[in-house]
Amino acid sequence: MSAAVIGYDQAMGRWEPNARGRLEQAALELYVERGFEQTTVAEIAQRAGLTERTFFRHFADKREVLFQGAASLQELLVNAVAGTPASSAPIDAIAAALAAAGAVLGERRESARQRQTVIAANPELRERELIKLASLATALANALRARGVRDPTAGLAAEAGIAVFKIAFERWVEESNQRDLPLLMRESLDELRAVTAGG
Amino acid sequence: MSAAVIGYDQAMGRWEPNARGRLEQAALELYVERGFEQTTVAEIAQRAGLTERTFFRHFADKREVLFQGAASLQELLVNAVAGTPASSAPIDAIAAALAAAGAVLGERRESARQRQTVIAANPELRERELIKLASLATALANALRARGVRDPTAGLAAEAGIAVFKIAFERWVEESNQRDLPLLMRESLDELRAVTAGG
DNA sequence: CCGGTCGATGTCAGCTACTGCCATCACTAT
């Protein structure tokens, strides 16, 4: 619990500052070093200079540490839909949301890739990721309904948007490089259009 | 552990037969009666006349009891795709898979509805459901690739198919009645076509 | 008929995620 570790010189309280941030960093490190399952919450807390009990005061469970950004991403998507001209078709509102998400997520490529490696290696984490994506779909559908889009169109457009998101993100993480995320989002959406057009 | 409970008159082995089936039934009953979280594995085992340890020999975890049919559903979808004429477009192969799934799931409406009520009431169960659907999407994509469909088309078509599946199934469970599942599958697919056509 | 193997279950000990309850201790407002 020494302040020197963090390099901190102003007056401080009873405890080191930024407990949540230290827990998050410690968890990420350990998940990468040993894997998610092989890491206990006690170990995370110890590395952060805190106790197990405190970890669970900051994070609902051991997985949630990896999904901090989900809420802000959801906000971003919803705002993008809401900010689209009222005359736009649902699919264009979705496209705007995907563009916004791609622009934000497109930065910090390496940390995203590392995070995705951890998640992909563990079924429990994949489950959590999927329910976060489902939550995004629900939020997108609600945003569309707020613009007067009816069911089942709203739900379908939202689910389709998330499908495009998933595929584009997957390609972006896997590819050695070159194309950036917003471009892959556009390409994947065009691909979906092409695929559904037939028949 | 009396045989009379089951009504069984031929020579029997050391234990009552169909341990797995008894566990499944006991679990379903308890999940409906008290809810998933309020049910312990020890209670399930007791009702089935077995021990907790035996439960975990038959089911990987407490949730898995509710997802027994996932494997056969996946097989059904894959076979439907494989059985489509080689000249069909990807979207038509997906449509065939959805039709097959709709036909099979469309029966036993009440039990499906009951099961869905239990799942919807619990986030852990929703997570498990989502990863099963993701597994279906992966299997569908592989089936398409086996027919020569390239990426990212295969992945996108599969994800879009699962999106349609989700929406149609949801509508089918919620609606008071009337339209059957295969019809809702077709309608939802048409709706997706309409939504993506714009823009 | 006999002994050995095998498969399904029981028993028990143990780990770990997660929770509830209360104590502690600095900081702050009055």
Next chain:
DNA sequence: ATAGTGATGGCAGTAGCTGACATCGACCGG
């Protein structure tokens, strides 16, 4: 000073899940 507040520690307890070993009937070769 004193009381209140907020973040943390400490501790006991529940429940999901696993590994190791014992048990016992079925089955099979001799």
